[in-house]
Amino acid sequence: VLVLAVAPEAGSTTIIGNFAVSAHASGSSAVVVDCNFRRPNLASMFELDDAMLGVADLLTGSVEFDAVIQHTDTGVDVISAGTPANRLFQRLGSERMKSTLAQLRDKYELVLIDAPPSIVAGDAVLLANLVDAIVLVVHSDRDDRGMVARVLRELGESRGEILGVLVNAAV
DSSP states (O other): OEEEESSTTSSHHHHHHHHHHHHHHTTOOEEEEEOOOSSOOHHHHTTSOTTSSBHHHHHHTSSOGGGGOEEOTTSOEEEBOOOGGGOOGGGGGSHHHHHHHHHHHHHOSEEEEEOOOTTTOTHHHHHHTTOSEEEEEEETTTOOHHHHHHHHHHHHTSSSEEEEEEEESOO
16 A cells, blocks of 8 residues: 655654554554655664664665665565665666565565655655655645645546545644
């Protein structure tokens, strides 16, 4: 599941972390994958280093699949964004990324992918064509309805099924 925000600071990374911990607590195996190469912080949510070996390094072919999976005390496995020098967003749409996602599907019941906000970068569209499902996170006070509609149209043309829109910070 690709979880992405329309705009920065909508809370998608926090939602991914909470959802993964909840899934694990209910008995499902879960992994979170940080594909936000621009501002990664998913690993740090789990008290890991965002710059340790991760997705970016895996996509270069310099490390093996099992070398990038970090096990946490929460029971959720984490794959960080990887070393900064290897974070080239163009690799996110590669065949190697496709095969990585296939391996993760085989190993885990739930794979949650964090991406940069769709309004900031085109990375989300690359990933949306590789995943099974997409959840769009909208911050209730900041995200404009027209912007949300535009992002949904763009994502509607991708391979991934849009599961819905999660409204965060609603009062």
